[in-house]
Amino acid sequence: MTVTEARWQPPLAGSDTAALRSVLLDQRREAANKLAFDRMTAAGADFVDVRPASEAVGLDKGTFLHAGPPLDWERASGPMKGALIGAMLFEGMADTPEEAEAKLAAGEGITLEPCHHRDAVGPMAGVVSPSMWMYELHDPVHDNRSWCSLNEGLGKVLRYGAYGPEVIERLQWMNSVLGPLLQQAIRKAERIDIKAIVAQMLQMGDEGHNRNRAGSLMLLRELLPNLITADGSPSDIAEAVRFSGANEHFFLNLGMPACKLATLAAHGIPGSSIVTTMARNGTDFGIRVSGTGEQWFTGPANTPEGLFLGSYGPEDANPDIGDSAITETGGIGGVAMAAAPAIVKFVGGDVPFALQATQRMYAITQGEHPAYQIPILEFRGTPTGIDVTKVVRTGILPQINTGMAGRVAGVGQVGAGLVNPPEECFTAALTALAATS
Numbered sequence: 001m002t003v004t005e006a007r008w009q010p011p012l013a014g015s016d017t018a019a020l021r022s023v024l025l026d027q028r029r030e031a032a033n034k035l036a037f038d039r040m041t042a043a044g045a046d047f048v049d050v051r052p053a054s055e056a057v058g059l060d061k062g063t064f065l066h067a068g069p070p071l072d073w074e075r076a077s078g079p080m081k082g083a084l085i086g087a088m089l090f091e092g093m094a095d096t097p098e099e100a101e102a103k104l105a106a107g108e109g110i111t112l113e114p115c116h117h118r119d120a121v122g123p124m125a126g127v128v129s130p131s132m133w134m135y136e137l138h139d140p141v142h143d144n145r146s147w148c149s150l151n152e153g154l155g156k157v158l159r160y161g162a163y164g165p166e167v168i169e170r171l172q173w174m175n176s177v178l179g180p181l182l183q184q185a186i187r188k189a190e191r192i193d194i195k196a197i198v199a200q201m202l203q204m205g206d207e208g209h210n211r212n213r214a215g216s217l218m219l220l221r222e223l224l225p226n227l228i229t230a231d232g233s234p235s236d237i238a239e240a241v242r243f244s245g246a247n248e249h250f251f252l253n254l255g256m257p258a259c260k261l262a263t264l265a266a267h268g269i270p271g272s273s274i275v276t277t278m279a280r281n282g283t284d285f286g287i288r289v290s291g292t293g294e295q296w297f298t299g300p301a302n303t304p305e306g307l308f309l310g311s312y313g314p315e316d317a318n319p320d321i322g323d324s325a326i327t328e329t330g331g332i333g334g335v336a337m338a339a340a341p342a343i344v345k346f347v348g349g350d351v352p353f354a355l356q357a358t359q360r361m362y363a364i365t366q367g368e369h370p371a372y373q374i375p376i377l378e379f380r381g382t383p384t385g386i387d388v389t390k391v392v393r394t395g396i397l398p399q400i401n402t403g404m405a406g407r408v409a410g411v412g413q414v415g416a417g418l419v420n421p422p423e424e425c426f427t428a429a430l431t432a433l434a435a436t437s
Helices: 017-024 029-042 078-090 097-106 165-189 194-202 213-227 234-246 252-266 333-339 341-347 351-364 388-394 423-436
Strands: 046-052 063-066 111-114 133-139 144-149 275-281 284-289 297-300 305-308 365-374 380-386 400-405 413-419
Touching (some): 063 078, 078 097, 144 252, 165 234, 297 423, 333 365, 333 380, 341 351, 341 400, 341 413, 380 388, 388 423
Parallel strands (some): 063 111
């Protein structure tokens, strides 16, 4: 008797077999998913400008963008509340953290809105206020635009929920010095091809979410000629170059909107079961799907498991937070960990895990990205286009690697780790897809 081993695991718990059957039999699905994949992988990502959020995305005083699906103050986590408090202080809408918290709790004259609702993305808490400067990217293929705030570096920073004097001072310097200098540099260059940098960094040991060393250096190389000749004092230019060069996540805030442009191109296709948004606000994890429009499907955000800074431990970590899972949605980050085995030194796990994580992702995605390739896997394209039906059928959840914010407002970063979305996001999306088939 011959015995053949088969790789199989049960579908997601709570999945509706009738809904799954209905979606799988939808005659639109195959062509719609192919179109979504083709648009996603064809999308361009040109870095074209740096502007204040009030200009870039039309933010008015009192409106704050945040990461993840919609959220109100009462349900906000510690790091989200900390980042909002910091933004209030930065905008001069409060003189003390206590005053900021009271005004946010009252809600008068304050609007909270997801970054994704303005085609923007924000790392970790993702809080953006009108005065903050943002990168602007353009997709010349589909004529879409996306935006992201500037990266503050690691440690006690606003995006991790810190709001002390050093955080506000850094943001003020970024507004008065760094933003204007970067604006001059990119406007002189006219455009920098971010998609090309992503393709190169994957072959240089980065995966584009928590490892961006090569990407950051390539970006700085492109910016330097115009940055050092910008209209500014030599000391300001030197500090801008030093700050950018010392920040290993300098590139992340450009890689994220590049991935957002890819998923924007794939969004809104009737019958498509391809995921076009994965985002977390520190309380909820939410996804959106091409064929169901702007509807969010949410579940409780899981807490990452990984490595901690200093004396911090698992009890200090907040549940998953940030829009940076747009990288995994676009075919890099955690789904491309095989390209960056050294990432395990930052997020945990080991090298075999990094390789296996990527190999598992091919089972739940539409195809292999033609431009983003992984050398160790014989230059296979990264697994791209997460398919709700494949996630439900296989029980395999997308792999995300991420930073960890402290659970208490004001603490900042406590570590980095690995996490998966909650299952109910995908089972709920499947039910909604079935209703459209």
